[in-house]
Amino acid sequence: MSRRPEQSAVIRGIGASEVGRRLPRSELALTLDACLEALADAGLDRSEIDGIATFPGGGFDSPGLAGPGAQEVQAALGLAVNWSYGGPEGGQLGGFFSAVLAVASGLARHVLVYRTVGEASAQGDAGRSRAMSFQGTTIPGFRKWLAPFDAHSPATWIALHAARHMHEFGTTRDHLAAIALNNRANAARNPAAVYRTPLTLEDYYEARMISEPFGMLDCDVPCDGSVAFVVSHVDTADDGPHPSIGIEGIGWALRQRPLWHAGPDLTGMAASDAAAHLWERSDLRPADVDQVQLYDGFTFLPLVWLEALGFCGKGEAGAFVGDGSRIALDGELPLDTGGGQLSAGRLHGCGLLHEACVQLLDRGGERQAGRPAVVAVGVGGGPTAGALTLVRR
Amino acid sequence: MNARLVPEVGSDDAPFWESGADGVLRLQQCASCTRFQHPPAPRCHHCLSEDIAFTAVSGRGELYSVSVNHQSWLPGLEVPYAVVVVAPDEAPDLRLVSRMAGLVDPGAPPRIGDRVEVRFDEVDGVWLPLFVPAGAGA
Ligand SMILES: [Zn+2]
Numbered sequence: 001m002s003r004r005p006e007q008s009a010v011i012r013g014i015g016a017s018e019v020g021r022r023l024p025r026s027e028l029a030l031t032l033d034a035c036l037e038a039l040a041d042a043g044l045d046r047s048e049i050d051g052i053a054t055f056p057g058g059g060f061d062s063p064g065l066a067g068p069g070a071q072e073v074q075a076a077l078g079l080a081v082n083w084s085y086g087g088p089e090g091g092q093l094g095g096f097f098s099a100v101l102a103v104a105s106g107l108a109r110h111v112l113v114y115r116t117v118g119e120a121s122a123q124g125d126a127g128r129s130r131a132m133s134f135q136g137t138t139i140p141g142f143r144k145w146l147a148p149f150d151a152h153s154p155a156t157w158i159a160l161h162a163a164r165h166m167h168e169f170g171t172t173r174d175h176l177a178a179i180a181l182n183n184r185a186n187a188a189r190n191p192a193a194v195y196r197t198p199l200t201l202e203d204y205y206e207a208r209m210i211s212e213p214f215g216m217l218d219c220d221v222p223c224d225g226s227v228a229f230v231v232s233h234v235d236t237a238d239d240g241p242h243p244s245i246g247i248e249g250i251g252w253a254l255r256q257r258p259l260w261h262a263g264p265d266l267t268g269m270a271a272s273d274a275a276a277h278l279w280e281r282s283d284l285r286p287a288d289v290d291q292v293q294l295y296d297g298f299t300f301l302p303l304v305w306l307e308a309l310g311f312c313g314k315g316e317a318g319a320f321v322g323d324g325s326r327i328a329l330d331g332e333l334p335l336d337t338g339g340g341q342l343s344a345g346r347l348h349g350c351g352l353l354h355e356a357c358v359q360l361l362d363r364g365g366e367r368q369a370g371r372p373a374v375v376a377v378g379v380g381g382g383p384t385a386g387a388l389t390l391v392r393r
Numbered sequence: 394m395n396a397r398l399v400p401e402v403g404s405d406d407a408p409f410w411e412s413g414a415d416g417v418l419r420l421q422q423c424a425s426c427t428r429f430q431h432p433p434a435p436r437c438h439h440c441l442s443e444d445i446a447f448t449a450v451s452g453r454g455e456l457y458s459v460s461v462n463h464q465s466w467l468p469g470l471e472v473p474y475a476v477v478v479v480a481p482d483e484a485p486d487l488r489l490v491s492r493m494a495g496l497v498d499p500g501a502p503p504r505i506g507d508r509v510e511v512r513f514d515e516v517d518g519v520w521l522p523l524f525v526p527a528g529a530g531a
């Protein structure tokens with residue numbers, strides 16, 4: 001039986017730094033913490049690492065979002081590599097997917113992948129407003145079609161999708177609240193999460209409105225932190241101190257115009273392309289998936305991913321989530337088991353990938369949701385997306 | 394109203410940003426396949442023809458989506474205001490992100506499906522196409 005390229009790679013080790021609001025450590029220090037933990041978890045010496053990759057490592061104009069570049073981290077760790085990569089395009093999983101392909105192609109055997117953010121420190125007291133530091137200049141790039149009309153934040157950009165979804169399909173703020181409350185309940189069981197105090201529906205509705213239909217508790221929490229992975233060749237999967245995690249399929253397609261609000265249908269996003277690509281490659285089906293780690297930069301996005309991945313029909317995600325019992329830790333499809341970005345911290349998609357590995361390694365402690373065999377991960381919002389299925393080996 | 398951020402104007406999109414000087418909205422339309430596109434580009438993304446020009450349109454359309462924004466993202470930015478996605482009458486599948494001129498009346502916020510018309514706001518030689526309720530007058 002022929003093997004898909006991604007099946008030539010496994011995740012052999014994972015690591016995470018401390019994650020929090022304004023930590024007293026540099027982005028590079030946090031990155032090294034996560035990378036060293038991942039190396040130890042993989043049972044590898046740094047001399048065995050022959051590749052390094054990240055996303056984006058530069059090229060982002062939002063303070064604290066880019067993280068240290070691959071060469072900076074390579075130098076700090078004293079690595080000699082045959083392959084390195086960093087880049088702002090290709091979505092939040094672009095660094096990870098590139099590492100998988102490098103291993104599959106034989107360019108490298110053990111690739112260190114990391115994602116670091118320092119948004120909480122970089123934004124300082126001004127919060128996210130600090131990120132909109134364009135005054136006195138003209139606006140270039142894709143933002144020139146948004147910022148002059150005071151669409152300054154992804155909160156507003158994605159709110160325009162959510163509002164249309166609500167209009168067409170009857171999705172409500174109660175459905176969005178179910179995501180916020182679910183993820184906070186999971187974070188309450190995750191000692192590494194940033195916000196762990198349980199939320200009530202009253203808390204949700206009393207929170208300050210940001211950009212309708214999104215209030216404060218519909219938006220994820222900027223943080224400082226880093227996660228890392230060792231992506232290794234499948235031939236070495238059984239050589240580590242614990243089982244490696246299999247990569248069953250990846251979806252990286254971008255078939256619609258990759259522009260914000262290109263439309264004409266704004267009730268979906270690029271997620272539908274990545275999800276379709278994943279199921280075209282995978283031998284699995286949504287019914288085979290035990291739990292999901294879905295991008296929750298805003299509460300609406302897991303709904304987009306549930307529909308894109310086919311766990312429910314188009315427009316049905318609100319009803320699918322319902323009061324949240326179906327997606328709870330003891331439900332039929334646990335979602336964002338570590339608290340997601342809404343409560344555990346905005347590690348820009350890679351925190352969700354890390355949590356998928358935690359669950360497949362049975363390391364979830366109080367938040368462990370059964371003994372999953374298959375976890376689906378969907379990352380991204382708007383015109384970027386990536387999806388994959390991870391399996392217990 | 395507020396100190397507006399101004400786009401970087403390039404050769405491909407200058408006619409769009411300068412269109413409002415005579416009070417008329419112009420959108421890029423392909424002479425080969427007749428379809429509109431936004432944002433402007435060197436060629437029609439539907440058929441790749443370079444025979445593409447800016448066509449005057451009515452400036453009227455329908456709100457495809459609305460988000461009333463309550464967060465002041467910039468110093469001096471007055472809230473609440475409505476960011477909108479407009480479906481222009483001449484190109485109903487086109488999506489044009491803009492905002493409603495002025496602030497939102499909490500008792501009568503703009504809603505999806507509302508009829509709107511363009512009203513330009515000139516800043517440093519750029520005419521930003523904002524929108525007002527249809528029939529709101531000058
Ligand atoms: Zn054409």
